[in-house]
Structure formats: structure tokens, C-alpha cells
Amino acid sequence: MEIIAETFNSPAANGRTAERARLGAIAVVGLGYWGPNWVRNIHQSGCxxxxxxCDLDAGRRDRIAHLYPATRVTSHFDRxxxxxxxxxxxxxxPVGTHYEMARRALEADKSVLVEKPxxxxxxxxxxxxxxxxxxERVLMVGHTFEYSxxxxxxxxIIASGELGEIFYVSSTRANLGLLQHDVNVAWDLAVHDISIIxxxxxxxxxxxxxxxxxxxxxxxxxxALLTLHFSRGVIAFIHVSWLDPNKIRRTTVVGSRKMLVYDDTAPQEKIRIYDKRVDVQRYYDTFSDFQYSYRYGDIQIPRIEETEPLRLECEHFxxxxxxxxxxxxxxxxxxxxxxxxxxxxxxLRDGGRLTPVEVPRVALR
Structure with a gap:
């Protein structure tokens, strides 16, 4: 039996709601930058x-035990x-440990959520x-922005066709730090924009x-600068940096009818839709009659009710x-x-050569 990896879930495919039941226990392995947020959300959601x-660092374990006294802490993954x-x-x-730890957890018949990638x-x-x-266990990946x-x-908005035919997407994710030691900036930051796009x-x-x-x-x-080439001439640019004086989390989507800007750093009004476009005169007799016209319309700001994405991700898991x-x-x-x-x-290792994206077929063992 083979799973075709190119098949995408439709927006409605995961709209199913379930009566929530609590699990016996959930373990969070890794209490560095992101793990404590998982511990907090599990406690707050009561799931x-x-x-x-679990963490090798005693200081991290002690901090979690102080914040959440009901949490059992350990340094032993085997336990x-x-x-x-x-x-x-x-x-x-750390990213380099994801495969081995996830494999061992699945072999122990645990469902697993692995942080990105x-x-x-x-x-x-x-x-x-x-x-x-x-x-027959759940395997989920922590692409948190997909729950935002x-x-x-x-x-x-893209699926509705409001923007028209999509021409290109441009994303920037930059900040001063945090420099990593095990992966480059593409694996650390661009992973977010790739999953979103x-x-x-x-x-x-x-x-x-x-x-x-x-x-x-x-x-x-x-x-780093990544360029993704899709079918029908759609292109996406992703600029990521640990060396920028400003924190930037912005995505621009340009369509044939309208344009959209998503700014994740904005305290409110994170999405703006611009009624802007270039129109080409449909009929003309000579080349000299060929003209462009530029539309500058209104800006629409859709209302968005926000909930912490990690909380939704936790409950969904x-x-x-x-x-x-x-x-x-x-x-x-x-x-x-x-x-x-x-x-x-x-x-990147080949000087920026255009490289095919190959997604392996997944055969059950």
C-alpha cells in the first residue's frame, strides 16, 4: 500500500469537531525555548x-516543576x-534529534507531535x-501558523477567488537572532513560510x-532567499534573516484583481486587502494604442477573531x-x-541552481 504524498487536505476536510475527552498523560520532551509553551497549554486546556x-537540563526541569507543581519531571526519555x-x-x-526520538516514540505505540521541521x-x-x-498512531507536525x-x-480569501488569479507571493521573516547552531536560517525560519504558502x-x-x-x-x-516555482507561472519569494535590525513577519499575495498583505507583527488589523491592480486594454488596433491602466481602490480590513494558535493546535492533536x-x-x-x-x-550548495522538488512516495513497511 502506498500513500501519495502530493495529496493536499481541503480546507473543509478538517472541520470535524469532536466531544473532547482527556488523555491519560501527555509528555513534553524538550523544555528549552518552545517546550514550556506546550506544558502551559496542556495544563490550561485540561486535555x-x-x-x-522531560529534559536533560536540571535547571529547566526545576523551573517547570516550580511553575506547574502537578507536572512530573524527568531526565529519562526511556522512562x-x-x-x-x-x-x-x-x-x-533540537532538529537533529527529531527523527530518532519520533521513531522511538512511535515504536513504543505513542502518538507523536514533532515540532517543525x-x-x-x-x-x-x-x-x-x-x-x-x-x-495506527497519530503523527502531527508543529506548523503552528496553520492554526493561526x-x-x-x-x-x-485566496480560495474564494477574491484576489483573482494568483501571480506571486512574497514573504519576509527577519529579526536580530536567534542564531541556531544545528540548522541554518532556512530550516529555522523559512519552514514557517513554506508551510503557510x-x-x-x-x-x-x-x-x-x-x-x-x-x-x-x-x-x-x-x-537566505528562497524562490519557489509553481505551475501556471505562480512564483513565491521567501526572504529570511537572523541579521536584521527590525522584526518583520510579512506576506504579500498579488493577484490579478486584488492584493493582500498579512503582517503578523501588527497588533491589530493583521490582514489588509487592497483593491489595486493593473488592467490591460482588451482591444487595440495598433501597438501605439496598447495601454495599461492602474486601479487604486479601497482598502478592506476583515474582522478576525484570534485565539492562541498553540492552544488550538494542542486541542486538535x-x-x-x-x-x-x-x-x-x-x-x-x-x-x-x-x-x-x-x-x-x-x-544552496550548488550556487543557487534551480532544483526539482521531489516528494517520495511512502510505502507501508
Whole structure:
């Protein structure tokens, strides 16, 4: 049996709601930058009877134990896997450990949520997808922005056709830091924009090119520009940087009828729709009659009710475990994003050469 990795979930496919039931225990492995946010959301949502927090660093464990006294802390991953009450494991460890820890958790018959990216290669990601299917466990990837209300609104606006035919997407994600030691800026930051763009457009790029440079740590680029080429001439540009004086989280979508700007740093009004476009005179007799006209219309700001995306992601993970539903950001979603990053890395090492994006088929073992 084979799973075709190119199939996308439709916007309505995950609209199913379920009566929420609590899990016995959820374990969060990795209590560095992001793991404590998972511990907080599990406690606040009440989606598990017990929370287990695992990290090698005693200071991190002590901090979680102080903030959440009911949490059981441990430094032993093996004990987490051996605990029969632990039904799900959330992995928020360094990227290079994602595959091995997720594999071991699935083999221990735990459902697994892996923070982005799912793995460091398409082959590893595909193996995790196959293993989850074989063990009949949920495999979900922490593409948190896909649970963000403004991003979901962006997707719906594109799907509605309000913008017209999509010409291009341009995303910038920049800040001063945080420099990483195990992955470059594309694997750290562009992973967000890739997941957003793939979901919003509902298709995979055919080819990718990537240029970048490392200024502080050899072989780990701190600034990069990715170009994704889709079918029908649609193109997407992603600029990511750890070396920028300003925090920028902005995506522009340009269509044949209207244009949209999503600014995640805006305190309010994160999405603006601009009634701007270029019109071409449909009929003309001679080349000298050929003219462009420019439309400058109104700006529309849609109302968006926001909830913390991580809270929604947490509840969705538990719902999928309880009901057997396919997660919105399932293993195949993670595999597609890793495949784009893998092609970008190959392009980067080859001087920015345009590189095909190849998503492996996933065969059950």
C-alpha cells in the first residue's frame, strides 16, 4: 500500500469537531525555548489527566516543576516511553534529534507531535509517516501558523477567488537572532513560510532555488532567499534573516484583481486587502494604442477573531488521537515541507541552481 504524498487536505476536510475527552498523560520532551509553551497549554486546556516534562537540563526541569507543581519531571526519555499512561509525546528538541526520538516514540505505540521541521531529510520524514500508519498512531507536525486565525483567513480569501488569479507571493521573516547552531536560517525560519504558502495555494512547487550566506558560523547560513516555482507561472519569494535590525513577519499575495498583505507583527488589523491592480486594454488596433491602466481602490480590513494558535493546535492533536481523524498538519504535510527545504539546501550548495522538488512516495513497511 502506498500513500501519495502530493495529496493536499481541503480546507473543509478538517472541520470535524469532536466531544473532547482527556488523555491519560501527555509528555513534553524538550523544555528549552518552545517546550514550556506546550506544558502551559496542556495544563490550561485540561486535555490530559497528567503532564510529564522531560529534559536533560536540571535547571529547566526545576523551573517547570516550580511553575506547574502537578507536572512530573524527568531526565529519562526511556522512562517516558515505558510509562503506559503516556498516550502522546510532544517532541520540542533540537532538529537533529527529531527523527530518532519520533521513531522511538512511535515504536513504543505513542502518538507523536514533532515540532517543525519533522525531520532533516525527506527519507526520514517518509519513514516516520509509514511507521505511524503501521502502528495506527497519530503523527502531527508543529506548523503552528496553520492554526493561526489570520493565516486561515488568508487561505480562505485566496480560495474564494477574491484576489483573482494568483501571480506571486512574497514573504519576509527577519529579526536580530536567534542564531541556531544545528540548522541554518532556512530550516529555522523559512519552514514557517513554506508551510503557510503550501497550505494557502494548495499545491507543491515544482522547482526551488536558494541563495544564502553565513557570516558568523561556517556552513550555517544566517540570511537566505528562497524562490519557489509553481505551475501556471505562480512564483513565491521567501526572504529570511537572523541579521536584521527590525522584526518583520510579512506576506504579500498579488493577484490579478486584488492584493493582500498579512503582517503578523501588527497588533491589530493583521490582514489588509487592497483593491489595486493593473488592467490591460482588451482591444487595440495598433501597438501605439496598447495601454495599461492602474486601479487604486479601497482598502478592506476583515474582522478576525484570534485565539492562541498553540492552544488550538494542542486541542486538535488530542481530538485526532481520540477520534482517529487526520490532523490538519499531519505527517504528509511535514514531509512536503521537508522536501521543499531539502531541495532548497541542494540548490544552496550548488550556487543557487534551480532544483526539482521531489516528494517520495511512502510505502507501508
Amino acid at each position: 490530559a489527566e497528567r503532564v510529564v516534562a 517516558v516511553l515505558a510509562d503506559p499512561e503516556v498516550e502522546a509525546v510532544i517532541i520540542a528538541t 519533522l525531520a532533516t531529510s525527506p527519507a526520514e520524514a517518509a519513514e516516520l509517516v509509514a511507521l505511524a500508519r503501521e502502528r 486565525a489570520p493565516v486561515l483567513k488568508l487561505r480562505d 503550501l497550505m494557502a495555494l494548495g499545491q507543491m512547487p515544482e522547482r526551488v532555488s536558494c541563495h544564502g550566506e553565513s557570516h558568523y558560523r561556517r556552513g550555517i547560513e544566517d540570511v 488530542v481530538d485526532c488521537i481520540r477520534t482517529g481523524a487526520t490532523p490538519r498538519t499531519d505527517g504528509l504535510c511535514g514531509l512536503r515541507v521537508v522536501s521543499v527545504l531539502h531541495a532548497a539546501s541542494a540548490s
